[in-house]
Amino acid sequence: xxxxxxxxxxxxxxxxxxxILVMVVGILLGVIIGVLPGLGGANGVAIxxxxxxxxxxxxxxxxxxxxxxxxxxxxxxxxxxxxIPGEPWSVATTFDGHPMAQQGRAGEALTAAFTxxxxxALFAVVMITLVAPxxxxxxxxxxxxxxxxxxxxxxxxxxGMSKEPPSKTVxxxxxxFALAAVGLDQVTGQLRLTFGFTELLAGFDFxxxxxxxxxxxxxxxTMEEGLSFRGKKASINPRVVFQTWAELPRYWVTSLRxxxxxxxxxxxxxxxxxxSFMSYGIAKRVSRKxxxxxxxxxxxxxxxxxxxxxxxxxALLPMLSLGVPGSPTAAVLLxxxxxxGLQPGPLLFVEQKEFVWGLIASMYLGNLVGLFVVIxxxxxxxxxxxxPFSIIAPVILVLCAIGAYTVNNNPFDIVMxxxxxxxGYVFKKCNYPLAPLxxxxxxxxxxxESFRQALLxxxxxxxVFWSNGLVGTIMVLGLIALFWPMLHTAWSRMRAxxxxx
Amino acid sequence: MIDNPHPASGSGPSQRLVEIGVCxxxxxxxxxxxxxxxxxxxxWGVEGPKAGFFPFYVGLFIVGGSIINLLAILLASRSEAxxxxxxQLRQVMSVVIPTAIYVSVxxxxxxxxxxxxxxxxxxxxxxxxxxxxVAAVSLGVPIVAYLMxxxxxxxxxxxxxxxxxxxx
Numbered sequence: 001x002x003x004x005x006x007x008x009x010x011x012x013x014x015x016x017x018x019x020i021l022v023m024v025v026g027i028l029l030g031v032i033i034g035v036l037p038g039l040g041g042a043n044g045v046a047i048x049x050x051x052x053x054x055x056x057x058x059x060x061x062x063x064x065x066x067x068x069x070x071x072x073x074x075x076x077x078x079x080x081x082x083x084i085p086g087e088p089w090s091v092a093t094t095f096d097g098h099p100m101a102q103q104g105r106a107g108e109a110l111t112a113a114f115t116x117x118x119x120x121a122l123f124a125v126v127m128i129t130l131v132a133p134x135x136x137x138x139x140x141x142x143x144x145x146x147x148x149x150x151x152x153x154x155x156x157x158x159x160g161m162s163k164e165p166p167s168k169t170v171x172x173x174x175x176x177f178a179l180a181a182v183g184l185d186q187v188t189g190q191l192r193l194t195f196g197f198t199e200l201l202a203g204f205d206f207x208x209x210x211x212x213x214x215x216x217x218x219x220x221x222t223m224e225e226g227l228s229f230r231g232k233k234a235s236i237n238p239r240v241v242f243q244t245w246a247e248l249p250r251y252w253v254t255s256l257r258x259x260x261x262x263x264x265x266x267x268x269x270x271x272x273x274x275x276s277f278m279s280y281g282i283a284k285r286v287s288r289k290x291x292x293x294x295x296x297x298x299x300x301x302x303x304x305x306x307x308x309x310x311x312x313x314x315a316l317l318p319m320l321s322l323g324v325p326g327s328p329t330a331a332v333l334l335x336x337x338x339x340x341g342l343q344p345g346p347l348l349f350v351e352q353k354e355f356v357w358g359l360i361a362s363m364y365l366g367n368l369v370g371l372f373v374v375i376x377x378x379x380x381x382x383x384x385x386x387x388p389f390s391i392i393a394p395v396i397l398v399l400c401a402i403g404a405y406t407v408n409n410n411p412f413d414i415v416m417x418x419x420x421x422x423x424g425y426v427f428k429k430c431n432y433p434l435a436p437l438x439x440x441x442x443x444x445x446x447x448x449e450s451f452r453q454a455l456l457x458x459x460x461x462x463x464v465f466w467s468n469g470l471v472g473t474i475m476v477l478g479l480i481a482l483f484w485p486m487l488h489t490a491w492s493r494m495r496a497x498x499x500x501x
Numbered sequence: 502m503i504d505n506p507h508p509a510s511g512s513g514p515s516q517r518l519v520e521i522g523v524c525x526x527x528x529x530x531x532x533x534x535x536x537x538x539x540x541x542x543x544x545w546g547v548e549g550p551k552a553g554f555f556p557f558y559v560g561l562f563i564v565g566g567s568i569i570n571l572l573a574i575l576l577a578s579r580s581e582a583x584x585x586x587x588x589q590l591r592q593v594m595s596v597v598i599p600t601a602i603y604v605s606v607x608x609x610x611x612x613x614x615x616x617x618x619x620x621x622x623x624x625x626x627x628x629x630x631x632x633x634x635v636a637a638v639s640l641g642v643p644i645v646a647y648l649m650x651x652x653x654x655x656x657x658x659x660x661x662x663x664x665x666x667x668x669x
Contacts, residue, residue, distance in 0.1 A: 018616040051654045165573065171527050171566035178534045179558045185541075185552035193537035216600070223596050224589040373534045390628030395642050402612065402646060406656050411608040418604050422597060429584060430516075430523050437502055448555040456549040 010357030030070020043215035047403030089272035096300030120309035123259035139346035144453035149474035156184035160484035180444020205439035216421025279307030423434025531563030546594035611661025
């Protein structure tokens with residue numbers, strides 16, 4: 001088992017003192033990011049990305065991925081104590097978590113949430129350990145046409161699975177592609193879409209878009225809602241923790257089901273948020289205590305939290321093995337790889353063994369460290385939430401500005417950040433999804449390159465995307481994902497007709 | 502799916518109007534992309550597809566999608582839902598305008614001094630804090646940022662005359 005040996009080598013890398021320090025710092029920063037309104041996984045990682053410029057790629061990815069784990073953990077705290085989801089994927093956690101806190105069972109709810117997060121993440125990491133190398137080895141045979149078909153599948157699933165109207169998702173995504181195309185054309189070396197503005201020569205950096213759309217946009221939304229925190233007091237003592245741990249194994253079926261849902265939704269780029277809702281919904285329908293859901297049922301905390309973390313973690317699988325991120329945060333991590341000089345994609349597993357397995361090992365350890373950090377720090381983190389928004393907001397604005405500047409040392413980027421922020425606010429209010437836009441900015445250049453290379457090989461004939469079984473299958477899967485809502489309604493109508501007849 | 506937590510108690514721009522505006526905005530982006538692509542060539546050259554080939558179709562998709570979105574709004578029954586109340590928008594602008602000023606002066610003044618001013622302004626105007634508290638936070642945050650970015654992680658931040666004067 002070469003993988004196991006590699007994994008242990010990875011652990012050896014992670015257990016270097018500097019890397020452990022980086023891991024703990026990352027988790028702490030991540031939890032704070034997850035707790036603060038206006039800072040989420042994606043833009044939190046984007047803002048802190050410049051901190052890693054002087055590190056080795058392995059330490060850098062450990063720190064950034066740990067920020068991500070921390071943010072995933074942190075979202076649960078605000079949901080349960082304040083009924084304010086710190087992250088979209090913890091909305092479903094508020095349904096039962098907050099009622100539990102109101103009944104004075106906050107400690108129980110938090111322990112259940114953190115532990116389920118850990119279980120979900122662990123399941124996903126085990127899956128990544130086993131599956132990612134296989135996928136990568138398989139993907140090594142991919143030519144440009146296959147590569148493009150994978151991008152095609154990813155973007156089609158976005159359109160098909162989105163809650164928003166498909167035309168809005170398409171517009172949002174295509175604006176992302178357009179922004180990615182601005183500047184130097186990678187293939188011909190020609191300038192395009194700059195209209196003579198020197199500021200646009202380098203194109204739009206997706207990190208700026210992430211910080212603006214998610215960070216500034218979120219602050220504007222919070223200002224509009226006039227947020228006021230009225231939280232429940234939280235204290236976790238060891239007795240409650242152990243009692244809850246003794247109770248949790250009873251929900252293993254829910255847990256396992258949520259893990260599977262989460263992993264599936266994470267790999268296909270549906271993401272953590274729908275995964276948590278779907279898992280909650282199914283648990284509610286299936287569970288014997290289903291009628292009690294929404295009134296403070298611990299199973300109603302376990303289901304969404306497990307799924308959200310499984311999804312958040314497994315989103316890294318396509319990012320690592322194919323170079324296609326499954327979520328905006330994974331996209332930011334992918335951007336990090338490019339900045340550190342690594343080429344994302346299947347070759348990583350061959351050329352950058354230490355990096356890949358260090359990252360996978362850090363997922364195991366990071367989640368374990370995260371679990372202990374959040375359980376011990378809950379009162380402290382709850383105190384952060386009591387800081388009034390009139391202090392938090394300008395501090396976050398300053399952090400966003402610093403983050404945006406440090407990406408390219410370009411003051412124009414800070415202006416763009418504000419523009420993206422206002423656009424993000426309006427788009428969000430009008431139900432335009434932002435994740436496809438960001439992913440399209442990240443993947444735009446590589447998707448275009450593989451598309452054009454494939455066409456070059458076939459002298460411009462689109463049949464190249466159906467030229468062999470592999471590429472054809474992926475393209476068909478993409479089309480199924482694209483038209484999934486229509487196929488689904490057609491299928492249920494046919495079944496209804498069949499049962500009626 | 503529009504969940505408006507604020508029923509139409511006050512007045513403000515309607516959701517419908519803003520959505521129409523967004524469609525026009527995205528449509529214009531699409532048109533600009535198409536024009537830009539046409540300038541560099543959208544068909545096949547000697548070395549394969551020209552630089553504008555891919556963005557041209559992207560632009561077409563944006564325009565097409567925007568038109569569909571626009572039709573969807575125009576054909577839907579008129580709803581009275583508000584985008585936001587004027588009071589709420591005033592709150593939003595109270596962040597956007599100071600931030601816009603902050604962003605535009607930042608290059609000339611340097612990030613530390615302008616950050617101090619931004620934080621102090623927010624805390625005084627929106628939070629109504631006493632000067633002691635304002636001074637503590639608005640001085641503390643830039644100092645922490647300086648230590649963290651420039652000292653520990655060796656990332657330079659933009660500086661202006663004031664930072665030069667202090668000798669950072």
